[in-house]
Amino acid sequence: MANQDEVRPLTFNLGSAEKLSDGIGHCFVVCGEEIAIFRQRDGRIFAVQNRCPHKNGPLSEGISGDGKVVCPLHSHKFDLSSGKGGEPRECLKTYAVRVFNGEILLSFPTGDAAAPEPECAARHA
Amino acid sequence: MIKKCRQKLVVIGNGMAGARVVEEILKRDPEAYDIAMFGAEPYGNYNRILLSNVLNGSQSASEIFINPLSWYWENRITLHAGIKAVKIDRERKVVIGKPMKKEASAYTLSPDSAFEEKTIEEGYDRVIIATGSRPFVPPMEGFGGAGTFMFRTVDDCERIAEYAKECKKAAVIGGGLLGLEAARGLLTHGVEVTVLEAAPQLMIAQLDPESGQMLKSTMEGMGVKVLLEKITTKIETVEGRITRLLFKDGTTLDTDMVVVSAGIRPITEIASVSGLTVDKAIVVDDQMRTNDPEIFALGECVQHRGKIYGLVDPIWEMANVLADVLTNKNVSAAYQGSKLGTKLKVMGCELASMGDTKPAAPTDEVVVYREPKRGVYKKLIIRDEKLAGAILLGEADAASMLMQMFFSGAKVPERRADMLFGEEPAGVSMVNLVSMPDNVQICNCNGVSKKQIVDAVRSGCNSVSKVGACTKAGTGCQSCKGMVAQLIEAYKGDAEADPSENYYVPGVPLEKSQLVAEIKRRNLRSVSAVFDALAGGKECPASKAGLASLLKSLWPDEYIDERDARFINDRVHANIQKDGTFSVIPRIYGGVTSPEELRRIADVAIKYKVPMVKITGGQRIDLLGVKKEDLPGMWQELGMPSGHAYTKSFRTCKSCVGTDFCRYGVGDSIALAQKIERRFQGIESPHKMKLATAGCPRNCSEAYVKDLGAVAIEGGLWEIYLGGAAGASVRKGDLLCTVKTHDDVLKYMGRFMQYYREHARYLERTYGFVERLGIDKLRAILVDDSEGICARLDAEIQKAVDAYKDPWKEAELPAYPTQFSGPELAAILEVAESNG
Numbered sequence: 001m002a003n004q005d006e007v008r009p010l011t012f013n014l015g016s017a018e019k020l021s022d023g024i025g026h027c028f029v030v031c032g033e034e035i036a037i038f039r040q041r042d043g044r045i046f047a048v049q050n051r052c053p054h055k056n057g058p059l060s061e062g063i064s065g066d067g068k069v070v071c072p073l074h075s076h077k078f079d080l081s082s083g084k085g086g087e088p089r090e091c092l093k094t095y096a097v098r099v100f101n102g103e104i105l106l107s108f109p110t111g112d113a114a115a116p117e118p119e120c121a122a123r124h125a
Numbered sequence: 126m127i128k129k130c131r132q133k134l135v136v137i138g139n140g141m142a143g144a145r146v147v148e149e150i151l152k153r154d155p156e157a158y159d160i161a162m163f164g165a166e167p168y169g170n171y172n173r174i175l176l177s178n179v180l181n182g183s184q185s186a187s188e189i190f191i192n193p194l195s196w197y198w199e200n201r202i203t204l205h206a207g208i209k210a211v212k213i214d215r216e217r218k219v220v221i222g223k224p225m226k227k228e229a230s231a232y233t234l235s236p237d238s239a240f241e242e243k244t245i246e247e248g249y250d251r252v253i254i255a256t257g258s259r260p261f262v263p264p265m266e267g268f269g270g271a272g273t274f275m276f277r278t279v280d281d282c283e284r285i286a287e288y289a290k291e292c293k294k295a296a297v298i299g300g301g302l303l304g305l306e307a308a309r310g311l312l313t314h315g316v317e318v319t320v321l322e323a324a325p326q327l328m329i330a331q332l333d334p335e336s337g338q339m340l341k342s343t344m345e346g347m348g349v350k351v352l353l354e355k356i357t358t359k360i361e362t363v364e365g366r367i368t369r370l371l372f373k374d375g376t377t378l379d380t381d382m383v384v385v386s387a388g389i390r391p392i393t394e395i396a397s398v399s400g401l402t403v404d405k406a407i408v409v410d411d412q413m414r415t416n417d418p419e420i421f422a423l424g425e426c427v428q429h430r431g432k433i434y435g436l437v438d439p440i441w442e443m444a445n446v447l448a449d450v451l452t453n454k455n456v457s458a459a460y461q462g463s464k465l466g467t468k469l470k471v472m473g474c475e476l477a478s479m480g481d482t483k484p485a486a487p488t489d490e491v492v493v494y495r496e497p498k499r500g501v502y503k504k505l506i507i508r509d510e511k512l513a514g515a516i517l518l519g520e521a522d523a524a525s526m527l528m529q530m531f532f533s534g535a536k537v538p539e540r541r542a543d544m545l546f547g548e549e550p551a552g553v554s555m556v557n558l559v560s561m562p563d564n565v566q567i568c569n570c571n572g573v574s575k576k577q578i579v580d581a582v583r584s585g586c587n588s589v590s591k592v593g594a595c596t597k598a599g600t601g602c603q604s605c606k607g608m609v610a611q612l613i614e615a616y617k618g619d620a621e622a623d624p625s626e627n628y629y630v631p632g633v634p635l636e637k638s639q640l641v642a643e644i645k646r647r648n649l650r651s652v653s654a655v656f657d658a659l660a661g662g663k664e665c666p667a668s669k670a671g672l673a674s675l676l677k678s679l680w681p682d683e684y685i686d687e688r689d690a691r692f693i694n695d696r697v698h699a700n701i702q703k704d705g706t707f708s709v710i711p712r713i714y715g716g717v718t719s720p721e722e723l724r725r726i727a728d729v730a731i732k733y734k735v736p737m738v739k740i741t742g743g744q745r746i747d748l749l750g751v752k753k754e755d756l757p758g759m760w761q762e763l764g765m766p767s768g769h770a771y772t773k774s775f776r777t778c779k780s781c782v783g784t785d786f787c788r789y790g791v792g793d794s795i796a797l798a799q800k801i802e803r804r805f806q807g808i809e810s811p812h813k814m815k816l817a818t819a820g821c822p823r824n825c826s827e828a829y830v831k832d833l834g835a836v837a838i839e840g841g842l843w844e845i846y847l848g849g850a851a852g853a854s855v856r857k858g859d860l861l862c863t864v865k866t867h868d869d870v871l872k873y874m875g876r877f878m879q880y881y882r883e884h885a886r887y888l889e890r891t892y893g894f895v896e897r898l899g900i901d902k903l904r905a906i907l908v909d910d911s912e913g914i915c916a917r918l919d920a921e922i923q924k925a926v927d928a929y930k931d932p933w934k935e936a937e938l939p940a941y942p943t944q945f946s947g948p949e950l951a952a953i954l955e956v957a958e959s960n961g
Contacts, residue, residue: 012951014949014951015949018942021941021942023690024943027947027948028950029949035951040664041664050948053195063666063689063690063691064666066663066665068666070666072692072694072701073701077666089196089199090199
């Protein structure tokens, strides 16, 4: 059993990377949380929380490119690697993700202290 | 590292005033205070101005919240929601709060029963009291039982709407602004509404007796009964249901429910029990300070120089002063009191009121203009050659001019008649904008004042988009963008123009004509090829959709369609909704359908459990709330082509019944609309194009205000109008030419569409485009062929028409693997590793 303070990242296999089309996001539900995965045209792969902190827009449906995504509802922008948003104090949780042997592997923290603080929120504190 | 020791600020009240002052403080100095807020309602704060929209259903409660709960934690504000501050212990410097019981009203006056036992304490260095006001309930027997409501909070709206479903008749006590708004909301629920006012007229704060009487007639014309000088003494019930009201004069009124909106009273209890000076409200000085130098107050709960304000503009002014004072940005900032003026619509009736409603001295000059038939009434009160007050009812086109005179205290014109009528219906002139006072709100969606925009311009924002990024002005409905542009023009001074303002898309530094030339010269056929060749290989997500639209119109057949460059609507051929579901609108040519088609639509709606089936403004049927996964199945079962109600393209062509059945029709508008729609369906363009045909100039199908419209006139002729609009902007289209046949209409419309596709900026609607170029120039090019390009335009649009494919055919063969996939449940973990 994990003790209260321990964050245990588990790696989830999300299946073949072939389902990811260049530049188009895809939403996975991991432990009840919606995660948006993007593989960009330059080959980089990113994982962030799927819901926009502004009005809950599904970011996996947004246009992405140059390491950024634009929310389809009100065009709020986010950096996919840091989670930092264009609006002050809006930021996304980010997750480590990679493609290994053609499969998408997502590192997802579980345990009691599960939700990682978005990096840009931490900087405000 | 040494952490700066922050002072502790406690804000009592989490309404518009409390939230606004905190926002202003954070904007000036986010590090100045640790902030805790008490709010008796169990929500974040919301925009009370929009409450009536919640009641009439045009907005949901969640849409009117100013700040979501996440705002509080992102700004490290401790929010005690549902906890009412009951006392400030000034000896110990703590604010004491008690949790409200779930069912208790936030405005309760009987505290003991409403609170839980335990208390919460917050220590403070400084306190802001922003408790606002509570609705006033005139003394009457029976209020508080089932079917009696106040109209003040989000919960009130929901309860009223729910209860109204069971009712035939409703009474609204209070004939002020909010009471009339409540009446309007109730009408939408199909109940018979009676407004009861104690005074001898409606809206006594804003109108004089004569205009009050005219408003009453107007209201009655809309189906609301109005009874004046009625003081309710008792609400009678039978078996727990309201049956009727008794009035002081002995008369009665049958009703099923009662809504009270009889004004407000400041909430001052906490100030009184804490030993602060309270008169009619909490007394504050020009820096919003109470008699305790560490305790401040603002909003509807304060009395400043003897006045109490119940409107939102003074709150904004007070919040600015208080934030300046508390952050030491300007310790001598002083609130000078507010001049009050409002412009609003009461049930669709225009109304503006400012300052005094009646003369205050015999030397005051009163100018009155009446037009009873149209319900128009205008009154000016002039004192010392300045405007001391004005009322405009039924027609408020002169309101901005009068407000400006009133707020600036300018000398009024010699000829008083010059002040009665609006001069420039097309918009506010530059001169007006410059001479307008700083606090005039320019962006009504985001509440941005002229001063904020001018400050942004002076600090270097030299384009509409930069001003928008900095202040949010122009980022809502966008109808104020023109005014923002004028302010930039007026105040930018020597600042350099921002060349990027003219780029077709932000990520490629070229204007449209240059971009088109480069794309053609280098034969660039995909969005990624454009980024590689013209933007140094740097992708710009904000530019992708614009480039995709342009490339598709430049290379109808040879375009390389990269789906990641499309906006989600264009990936799945449906319009994304606020909750991430989609809407399905099949094409119904000219708005003419058949029983068989309707039956298929019904079957599909039932099978896929579509939450809402709605007739659209474009004469078609919208199936709303559809899951992405269900789109292909629904399209296939509908057996109808896409209506393109989701994309920047030709949308629809409405029609009236024309000569088929109408007694007045002089042209076959239905057949023409169907021909137009079959020919131009799916044609991409810089922005959407909505069309209509009208069988006579009565214009039942609104063709005058469409992007392109055709109107039949006597003599077998058709007029073609361009650049009409009836959205955030309203504009009558300009007459391009008059032609004889349906085929002529199709020819000129197609020619214009191609020219618009080639020359408009991305996301420039036809009304902006036509106005920018001028109809005379367009007529020269498209009718007189002054540039010799008509034959080419005709050929290009034909190519685009020929390239049309119904996108809903992708139901059978998705363009990419996850095109119609919903969220995918991650499989159980296959690799697990401990990171420890």
